[in-house]
Amino acid sequence: MEFELPDGRKLTLPETATGADAAAAIGPGLARAALAVKLDGQVRDLARPLADGGDTDGGTRRRLEILTERSGHEALELIRHDAAHVLAEAVMELYPGVKISIGPPIENGFYYDFDFPDGTTLGEDDFERIEARMREHIAADEPFTREDVPTAAAIERFGDEHQDYKVQLIEDLIRDQGVETVSLYTNGPFTDLCRGPHGPSTKRIGAFKLQNVAGAYWRGDASNPMLTRVYGTAFFSKRELAEFLERLERARANDHRRLGPQLGLFTFSDVAPGSAFWLPAGTEVFNALVTLSREMGRERGYLEVKTPQLYDSSLWVTSGHWDKYGGNMFVTEYEDRAMAIKPMNCPGHCQLYALGRHSYRDLPLRYWEPGLLHRREPSGTLHGLLRVRHFAQDDSHIFCTEDQIQEEVAAALDFAFATYDVFGLDVRLELSTRPEQRIGADELWDKSEAALMKALELQGLPYELSEGEGAFYGPKIDMHITDSLGRSWQLGTVQLDYNMPERFGLIYTGADNAEHQPVMIHRALMGSYERFIGILLEHFAGELPVWLTAVQAIVLPIADRHLEYAQSVQARLRAARLRAEVDGRGESVGRKIRDAELRKIPYMLVVGDREQESDQVAVREHRRGDEGTAGVEAFLERLADEVRTRALA
Template sequence: LYHQGDWFDLCRGPHGPSTGRIGAFKLTKVAGAYWRGDARNPQLQRIYGIGFPTREALDAHLHQLEEAEKRDHRRLGREMDLFHVQEEAVGSVFWHPKGWQLWRTVENYMRRRLEAADYREVRTPQLIDRVLWEASGHWDKFGQNMFTIENEDRVLALKPMNCPGHVQIFRQHQHSYRDLPLRMAEFGACHRNEPSGALHGIMRVRAFTQDDAHIFCEPTQINAETVSFLDLLRSVYADFGFTDIKVKFSDRPPLRAGSDEVWDQAEKALWDAVNAAQLECTLNPGEGAFYGPKLEFVLRDAIGRDWQCGTLQVDFVLPERLDATYIGSDGQKHRPVMLHRAILGSMERFLGILIEEHAGKLPMWLAPLQVVVATITNEADAYADRVGEAFRLAGIHVEVDKGADKIGYKIRQHSLRKVPWIIAVGAKEAEVTSVSLRRLGSQAQESLALDAAIALCQRESMPPDIARTASAA
């Protein structure tokens, strides 16, 4: 309850001291409501509005709302035929062919980056006995968010995260300090029982995939591994078009595992790594993971919204609880430090962010459908098939549109689908083996020889990491 004079309000407050503080406002919508939610009671009118200190701030906010509606990944997902969700699979995504192509492009890119950074990819089980979750501490701290089943007098849980499974792989061998750091990665399919009211398209789901990894290292290696990870993270974000990144340092939460002494050690280690990396960050009190402090990486998108994606966590707790050891240079057993890290976070959520960041007009290398070959007349059908096959053999995602619609209509339809290249072919193009190219968002047409068009498309659709390698060579 918030109290102001004789007024009590069911909100946290505070209220503004006077309407004079509101420089500009706009009423946004009205809605009916029954008193106390009972249809037998009188109907009331609820009026919604927003207020800002200045007209400029109000206009900026309204523009952001308008842009957000245009960029809504749910609407674009339908228009571009990428995915859908439905009540029979609440919180899960049905990926359509083009959406799955986008997923594979991002996953393959990440896999190349991880392999180049000396990560070893693994796969861990979906169903794991509660005994392991109890040992790790997740059952007590996270059990209410797990999906469980009973089988043969055992309780199994769909994994909500990958870290205990990675420790099990680490424990299968007695590692030496010479093996460290050991970087273990997984595109891990996880499930969390999110409240149905919190679900939102593919941004907030119950079934998701993490670009997860864990680095097992010695305490003296934390700084170097943090610097290396930050370099990788910044490079990946830049390749996807994100350069405005804020970092938050989240320290110990109220409910946590491990002693205060362990947390003191972990927080000092992470602060030392932050200083070694000369990283600017703000404190986010009490928001660390239950097993260790973390850095949170927040991306700002094209219309000024912030999205928390990547994380880096320093963990002294799980290696202790799950009995992970390595042989040090002194010949004795020691506990490794476990660095939990993710760059994209949830694949589903990151793809939603990407779609909204680019308003569906994805860069050529990400576009699930890169080229449409559209006929001007039916006389060019055979040539259109030949052009489509040539692009396909060159590794381009292409479709051929030989429908009876006029070329202007075809261009409009494929522009709505956000296809980067629309190639028109007719009798004239067939005669000289050329194509007429129109880029998404442009009215200009460009006539190119077929071979030249394919070579240009290959260059423009090359993923950034491959392009850098080719340029260096």
């Protein structure tokens, strides 16, 4: 058998060779470091023969890679899956009669679902005991061995052990996939029904921690019994685990769902699931972002429009949404007409374009609308401001001629870079091509994919290709940013669309006096304002830049006799369109400062006798402390300047 290694070298092995043999043939160091192999992209146990895996057709040379601790996510996934088995092993020993269901690796760790006998519960207090037992099994260096057995034998085995969930899983496999054998993995005294793959032995789990307990329905179905899900994570080293836990702790402290109510920005209620209630302070933040989009758009020739919320179904049929996107829309009926609330602004903007007459001289025509949208999102997927049913996007649709595509896409990307720059965020680009569910002829897709690619290449912009991830009406360039906690978020998008203009019969009169069809570019930069605010709150740990924050300065009178002066300072700040408050409570100034710090207000202006007499304020900056006194006018100019330039702290 011949294989090709990642560095292009050839490796020839006998027909009976396993993954472990391959590693040993490359070198003794690699044999020790090996965790698994990757054969034509498929991760497999070291112990399995190579002959029966990968792309065996055509006799072409197969690609072989040895996975070690340095192989990144795939390697971590292996030991996390190993750790899930060790967790089940420990729980079964400590809780006789427990039934086990499934235990996969997940994005940042693993879980296992248990059904405890009546009267037994498991809480986070029990973790120490379980972890101690897990550590024993890891220290024992138990090898993972795989065995393929006929389904009948497996059912009998798990039936004897009263592991009903395992029996059900095997019955499902027989019914849904017609399997005749299933694989079992054994380490130490523990055997699990499992597809694998696994690392060679438990000792490779360098460091692990159980994290929390949650309820989870068997098969995710609320009509089934509720199981106990134990979450944990594992790494190759204690250092990596400690770093991960610290990042997690910071993310928890910066969680926008916590910061929002704490800073008085927004709140949620069960009477409107997935829809934020914006408090006055949050509304200031929201509006400041809308103003930013509006002002930057105006400078770039965008025209603000307002289009309806509720449309007759005929509009959605024309746009293709009824057919391809219907499941995401809230639908209603009135006077015998089916109607739907808009989930996107594009069809409304197409309709608006269609209502007028357009010459090539008018193009490009750039409509912008921070329109309110509603989308059906299942309750289980809702997540603070990040996943909502009701939101507004900084949404634009640019109608242009084919000749203008390159320039318009480049300008939209420039606009995006300028926007992210305001927040100090770096961007990564991704080009997404035609998805399976789509409208429009393949020739149109060829044309629009090529146009986007060319726009990126002409600008010399690096990008990743994401095949099949385009919108149903056209390919797109997505923009991703990385936040202060190292997490990646998709924000903006620029999408090219030949389809919708065609479906709406949009036209313009060309220089040749004939009718032509314009091309449409969809573009949103912040995405939804709701989600963007959620991301910014977490990125800035609640300390938004001064121009964006709800209360920019708070005046703190030392005693009641300074209240009037404090109010006059506030009035002058407000006259300069700055957002200022007065803390007129009868509390000590120390207490007022502490409270203002908790609210993360950037400037505290303390006023007493001395300040009052000299028309000054004692300036205190959030987290930085006292800055000394300043004249009211001088401070006001400084703050106004910071706001006008949208300075980052």
